[in-house]
Amino acid sequence: MIELVELSKRFGSLCAVDGLSLSIERGEVLGFLGPNGAGKSTTMKMITGFLPPTGGKATVCGFDVEQKTQEAQTCMGYLPEGAPLYPDMTPRGLLAFCAAARGLRGTARNSAIGQAVERTELASVVDQRIETLSKGFKRRVGLAQAILHDPPVLVLDEPTDGLDPNQKAQVRSLIREMSADKVVVLSTHILEEVEAVCTRATIIADGRLRFDGTPVELRQRSRFFSSIELHLKGNPEGASRALEGINGVDSVQSLESPEGHTAVRIFPRNKQALLPQVTALASERGWQVEHLFVDPGRLDDVFRVLTRKGSTEERGASSIPNTTSSEQSNDNPETVASKS
C-alpha cells in the first residue's frame, strides 16, 4: 500500500533523507525510530505529499504521491508533528472543515465526525475552542482529524508525544484496534512504543535505513539478549570460573554488588538459552541464588549502536550476526552489533 523507492530529500547541502526504500503492506504497523533529525518527519512529509522528494518516489494506494497528490491524500490520514490545529476553531468545527475538504457531506459527514469524536474520546470538549484545550486533547483532535474518513493509510508523526501514560495507552490501543485492515506508519522516540503497537520496526539515522525487522528481532540485536544476570548470597569460590566452564558460555562479567554478595552477568555464545545449565550448576554447587534474570535484550542499547554515526546499513532478521565469541568481548561492548 505504501511503496518508497530510493526516496531522497535534500535541503541545500543537507541530505535529510538518503535513498530510502521500503514497502509496507496492509495490516502492518510500521514504527519509524531514529534520533532527532534522522529524517523521520521529512520522510512522512514526503509520503503525505506535503514536501516533494528531490529523488526517488513514494507511491500510496497505487498513486504516485508527486504526480497524483490529491488522489494519494484522499486515501491517507495524517497527524503532522506537534499536531498543528487552528486554535480559534472548536474540535467540531475543525472536524467539519476536514470532512468537507474530504468531500464528506450530510449524514456521512455527521456520522464520520461522531465516530471520530467517540474513538478519540473528545465528546467533553468538542465545542470548546482548541486553544483552550490541554496538550493531550489537542493531540487527540489531531488524531480524530486523521482517522475521520477511515482512510486505508494512516501516517502519524509522534502520536503519543506529550501525552500522559494513560493517554498513551489509550492512543496505542486505538492504533492497534484500527490497524487490522490498514497500513499505519508512525514515528516515535519511545522505544517501548514500538513493541507495544508495531508489527514492524525500522530505525533511521542520517536519512538512511539502519534496521528493518520485527520489534522482537530488534531486541535480539542487543548484546544483552538472553544473557543471564545471577545474584548469589555470599562469595562462593570459583563461581565465575565454574560458570565460564558451562558449554555455550562466552564470557562472565562481574557486576557491582553489596558486601557479602556476588553478582555476575553470563553472556552466551550465539545468543543461546543457558538458563537450564546455569540453574543446574547453581543447585549442584549449593549456591544461594537471590535473583536470576534472563535479559530480553535492551532496545536503548540496540538503538544507540544502530544510530551511531558510521554504523553500517543492516536490514532484516536474516542479517542478525552470528556473533563469534571473540567479537563479544566485553571490553568494548558497543561495537558488537555494528561489526557485522
Added chain:
Amino acid sequence: MNGTLVVFRREFAAYFSTPLAYVFLAFFLVLTGIYQWAFMSFYNADQASLQALFGGLPWLFLALIPALGMRLWSEERHSGTIELLLTLPISVPQAVLGKFLAAWAFVGVALTLLCSEWATVAYLGEPDHGVIIASFLGAFLMAGGFLAFAALISSLTKNQVLAFVVTLVLLLVNLTVGFPGVADWLGSVLPATLHQVIKDSSFLVRFDAISRGVLDLRDVLFFLSAMALCLFANASVIDLRKGA
C-alpha cells in the same frame, strides 16, 4: 472547486470567530466617518457626493488591508497548520484562491457598511448614483489588488509583523508614485516611457479614474490582472517553500 469553497468558508468564518473582524469593521466605519464628516467637512463642502470619502479610501486601505492580509499565510506557516491544510486533498491553487476570496469578501462586507453614508447623501441631496456605484466597484477592485499583494508578501514569511510592514511600505510606494505632485515630479526626472509605466501601474491612478465614474474596461482589467499575477506568485511561493 470544492477545495476552494471549503477553504473560503473556513477562512471567512475564522474572521468572525475572533474579535478581529469586529475591531476591523468598527475601525473602518469610525475612520471613514471621521474622514467624511469631520476631516473633509462634509457639510461645508455642500455637495451631495461621496467623492471625498472615496478619495480618502486608498489611504485608509493602505493601513487596514496589510493588517487583514498579513495573517493569510504567515500564520499558517508559524503555527504549522499549513501542513494540515496542504495534506488534505486540497491543492495549493485552491487554498490560495479560497483564502484570498474569503479576505476579499470580508472587505466587501466592510464596504457594504458604507451604504449608510450613501443613504445619508441620498437623503440630504441628489447624488449621482452611477458615480457612487462605480466608486464602490473601484474600491472593491482596489482592495482586491491590495489584498492579493498582501497575501503574496504573507506567503514569504512566518512573521506577521514583517509581512505587515513590508506590505505597507511597498503599497505606500505604489500609491505615492500615482499621487499628482509626486507623479509630476517623477515625470520631470524619469524617461517618458518609464514614467508612463509607473503611473499606469499605480493603484491610485486607476482607482481615481474609476471613482470619477468612468468605468474603463482597461482599469478593471488592470486590477484583475494584478490580482491574478499576485495570486499566481503566491501559489508558486507556497509550492516552492512549503517546508521553509
